[in-house]
Amino acid sequence: MAVTERTVRRDVARLRELGYGVESDPGPWGGYRLRAGNRVPPLVLDDEEALAVAVGLREAALSGVLGGDQAALSALLKLRQVLPSRIADRLGEMDAALVHAPRPAEPQIAPAMLLELATACRRGERAHLSYRDRNGKATTRDVDPYRLVHTRRRWYFVAQDVTRGEWRTFRADRVARIQPTGHAVELLDPPDPVLLVSRSLAAGAYPLHVTVRVPLPMDQALRLVPPTVGTHRPDGADATVIDIGGPDADGLAGYLLGLAVPLRVLSPDEVREALLRRTRDLLAANEVPSTEIE
DSSP: OOOOHHHHHHHHHHHHHHTOEEEEEOSTTOEEEEEOOSSOOOOOOOHHHHHHHHHHHHHHHHHOTTSOSHHHHHHHHHHHHHSOHHHHHHHHHHHHHOOOOOOOOOOOOOHHHHHHHHHHHHHTEEEEEEEEOTTOOEEEEEEEEEEEEEETTEEEEEEEETTTTEEEEEEGGGEEEEEEEEEEOOOOSOOOHHHHHHHHHHHTTOSEEEEEEESSOHHHHHHHSOTTTEEEEEOSSSOEEEEEEESSHHHHHHHHHHHOSOOEEEEOHHHHHHHHHHHHHHHHHTOOOHHHHO
16 A cells, blocks of 8 residues: 555554554454444544534434434534534525424433333343333333334334233333343244334224225225324225224214215214214305305
8 A cells, every 4th residue: 555564553543542443463464453442433424424414413303303302412513513614504504494393292212212222122132121101000021122113203112022922012202121131032923013003003092983994995095094093904906994093073074074085984873973964064065055056
């Protein structure tokens, strides 16, 4: 490489000062190799990469995708202090043009817990999970971690409940502690984690559910009613049966009218009657008086 040994040693020493892990082996076949360091080294980013990182950190802070905004805001402030003016100006222009709706006041997961859950999924070993349900009841169970899913501004932890032998979804912000046991496990035929979370959210704790049949194949029905809203099953090649939860019969009837498809309510009767009542009211409000026809 047309450099002296002295230059190589000086550059290696500088890399070590910056936090890069550099190992050395003596002898004629020795040399240097990089390993994991004990602190985060500086990154060399081009303009587009630096702008992308800055925008990503800002969105993480505003959306709460990382559970809390302090770590993302701190990293963003550090980055903006060292950004060249040409990139900082572009980021400022974006800040001036974008407006974000207020974030709902929802429980957020701590970034440290999010990292622990992700690590548990990667390890592939059984863990003790301390969890608090929607009613505040604390439980401890053995689980086989699988995946983390982010949707609706929340994180969900997907794992197999060892005692029940069932795949479960847990709200990550309700996890108090997760402790690995050291017992390695092999997950056989795991489910689609996104679909599992979607079905869990669709089932929800709604007081009332309606079952409808729409004259659409499964793929089109999923676009009409998202899997986070309803659970779907095919009914032949050209129809789909969907179960949808809601607060009451009238609210479900309003949602069904908004779908604007010739669906059929299979059950319950109270939702069917509410849908017919809304339809009659809509028809009456739009009837043309006979005098206008003449």
